Amino acid sequence: QQHGFARNLEWSVGDISDESTSITLKLEDSAETRKMWDHAFELAYTVSLSADGLETKFTVKNTGEEPFSFTGALHSYYSATDVSKAEVIGPFYKAQFLDKTLDPPAMVEDNNEEPLTVTSFIERVYPGIGVNKGMILSDSVNGKALQIRNEEGYEDTVIWNPYGDEAMGANSFICVESGNVMNAVKVGPGKTWVGKLCLSEIPTKLSERFTRVLNMVSV
Template identity: 30%
Template sequence: MSSEKVSSSAATSTTTFTPSSGAFSPHVELAKGVNGLDKLVLREFRGSSAEVYLYGGHVTSWKNDHGEELLFVSSKAIYKPPKAIRGGIPICFPQFGSLGPLEQHGFARNRFWAVDTDPPPFPTPTYRAFVDLILKPSEEDIKIWPHSYEFRLRVALGPGGDLMLTSRIRNTNTDGKPFTFTFAYHTYFSVSDISEVRVEGLETLDYFDNLKNRERFTEQGDAITFESEVDKIYLSTPTKIAILDHEKKRTFVIRKDGLPDAVVWNPWDKKAKAISDFGDDEYKHMLCVEAAAIEKPITLKPGEEWKGRQELSAVPSSYCSGQLDPQKVLQSS
């Protein structure tokens, strides 16, 4: 890893890396984030960018080529271990939620990841801004989850500003034992006003309602709209889901592979006030739609690897009699 440069600001220093065994691309910089935590800044030549903290392997920013922030991070987020960062894209592994022996959403989101200097071969990328990270268990981790694994994460920006996260999890146990996990990309999208947002692609599907003891229901609406707290796990979902923000005339499209479920969450007003690292009114400007594998946990035998991928894009929406045609949005994106 070669050259260093110091910015004109005495308070901020950045290190520019040349690629080392595929660990960094030339479009990635290492910088200091909040509270001195290391972060990686990805930049595409057209102007889009993303930021990834080594703490949690956590994407905290995704901006389009106009510099508009597309992810929500709370103004009260605590960038201090062991607290996970509130917003962006926390990674839930090896447990989603609190149904299991581990802490809420597992421990990957509050561990320090390392740059992966020897990533596995990927298909030849069409993008240039990417970084590979890796997480392995510490001795303390093995005490609470007694398994050996390698979790490799690639974060990439496409030429059009799309954000791609690819996770590869391998069982490296030497005792012959399989392990089982659940997983989610806990993505917080930035929206203009939650009351002006609808989610397309999940209609008619079954879901578990976490507000009703995980009882199973079938979605009845033509689209999901928001008037109160929502915490649902949709099952056997399509590979493409759209989030339509009418006020901003913007549609987020989530494409996913290896992640059959989708979580939809907004805490609404009462829950927001009860969350210490979340602003009282911030629920109005965020929505979590999470590509996940929850209903059917993933089991890996020693040597086996699982891969889960999501790609996020933000495209302009056009009106038609005050309504957006969800099928056109999903088919054309």
């Protein structure tokens, strides 16, 4: 299956913290998962909400005796008043990306100096735009901007929107997904991989300044 099996299974509730307003969901290997992926593992997904924003932490632990590899991504759907008026500000200029709208998919260079916008069906994988590569999602209609920070683990960024598909509500969201898509993550026996994503709302003026800084760096 295209998006893996973990999202289709029932996770258990692990820790709940009132102090930091957080919850942890867990999933372990079972006879059912072994039919799809024959490895021993423990997954934990923690979501924490604070005055500073939202933090998600995803861990993959190898509980078996053999190393394994995996790929994956967070399917982050961000609300947009009008997707054609939303902007994703990040280090995309001159970056290589896998354009999955092409047949066959191919690597393409992004030559657009302006922030990324959606005006047609889009499905791109930007390798290497992950950890420590900040991005901002700006909604010019409601004047809000969201800072997206991959602080650990995630190496790639996926941009997706089924533009024009009214049945999917394409005009009301944009996907900016944190993941490891191009290269599989290897986890040795007893080892744990950690992915951390942080979100925080910022003033729109700050996002405009961020755009100017990126343009200066690109030049």
